[in-house]
Amino acid sequence: MKSKTIAEINEKIANEEANVFTSQELKELIREDNTPNFDEVDVVTCGTCGIMSGTAAIFHLDVFEPGLFKKAKNIYLNGVPGFVGPCPNEWLGSVDTIVYGTSHSVKDHSYGGGFLFKDIIDGKDIEIELESIDGEKYSSTITIENIPTAQMIGTRMAFKNYTSFVNPSKDPVSSIFNGIAMEGNFESFSFSGCGEINPLENDPDQNTVVPGSNILLNGSKGVILGNGTRSSDVKPNFMLTADMHQMEPEFLGGFKTPEGPEIFSSVAIPIPVLNEKILKQLMILNHKIPLPIADIRGRHLQLSETTYEKVWNNFDERPIFHEDKCIKCSSCLVEERCPTIAFTTTFDETSKQDKNLDTEKCFGCGLCKYSCLGGVFEMNTGSIAIDIDDIVHDVPIACRQSDIKRAKSLTNKLKNMIEKKEFKL
Ligand code: SF4
Ligand code: SF4
Secondary structure (H helix, E strand, O other), rough: OEEOOOOHHHHHHHHOOOOOEEEEHHHHHHHHHHHHHHHHEEEEEEEEEEEEEEEEEEEEEEEOOOOOOEEEEEEOOOOOEEOOOOOOOOOOOEEEEEOOOOOOOOOOOOOOOHHHHHHHOOOOOOOEEEEOOOOOEEEEEEEEEHHOOEEEEEEEEEEOOOEEEOOOOOOOOOOOOOOHHHHHHHHOOOEOOHHHHHHHHHHOOOOOOOOOOOEEEEOOOEEEHHHHHOOOOOOEEEEEEHHHHHHOOOHHEEOOOOOOOOEEEEEEEEEOEHHHHHHHHHOHHHHOOOOEEEEEOOOOEEEEEEEEEEHOOOOOOEEEHHHHHOOOOOHHHHHHHOOOOEEEEEEEEOOOEEEOOOOOOOOOOOOHHHOOOOOOOEEOOEEEEEOOOEEEEEEEEEEOOHHHHHHHHHHHHHHHHHHOOOOOO
């Protein structure tokens, strides 16, 4: 069997001779029956983007004067609570804190850790409120410039396996696994996962994606620490870390659900093609990747199964907004529901409504198409046929909790960095 080493690939990268493909480029070549051979491919950049709840950030906030208070007891960043410590801060003024990506603001229940991390990385002013052990309260404003340490830890990221959900009951079910309370009677379908471009789908035995491997987390160079919490051979995921100062705000953010805001992140991992077996595993395509369908009530009752081909192949990655068709409903369901606050209404001086779709914030979830009363969003997200007791339910895909466009964008970025010698394996 032919083989090469990581050192040999790194040398090719240094000499600008490495053949680097994104996973989506490789899959297209396979579909065109034009698969490269072992000598023609050195690295494949794989990626994923989706809600990854097990995300936290460790901050050192250099915000108050030394001696101002003895010890911090509680701290809030834009209303989002952090855990003070673990290192004590006696008389230092500055505070170490851990903030969960899934923590919710105590002031605004549609804001949480995911939105906060994006705002920090975006360089926005962050309001800090602190309560000392003496009960005194202090407040200040900070930007990322005054946060010498900002390290993200993903305790379980880039999962290989997901479950998709439907609601067979009559009543709506509130869950973090859909952007709104999921309507009953098989009226909507939600799923996560980027299928054939996911790193763990492409290296299922974890031959090359190992602790210490370099990665991109939200655009910042980071490393794999190991497997994440609840990871198993059958359902693996990664624990990852990277410095938030180098992250790019477009790759992460908050995602509203009826159970409060969650956090989404983007991960890209290079797979070095060390031997022909690794190349063969990189040939995985969406139609071979199962996607179990479960009852959203309880999550574990599997009702049926589909594949990632049925949810990603040939569907639209983003909606088109036809503003001229908008009937200006008195209460806009899309604005209320859009999980990333990409769709908003502004009013001019004559109180005329103006609807805005922020394409950079948009996650491509599809909830606007599903929800709009005027049918002004053009987006084909597909539907899934589910056979239960010989009755076939054609269930529209209403909410995608992974963003294939962002995932592809990060795999492209990683490929470019490798080609420019800015990223070594
Ligand atoms: S697809 Fe629609 S609902 Fe989803 S994030 Fe984009 S604008 Fe919002
Ligand atoms: S629900 Fe659709 S038609 Fe109604 S205001 Fe919102 S965008 Fe316009």
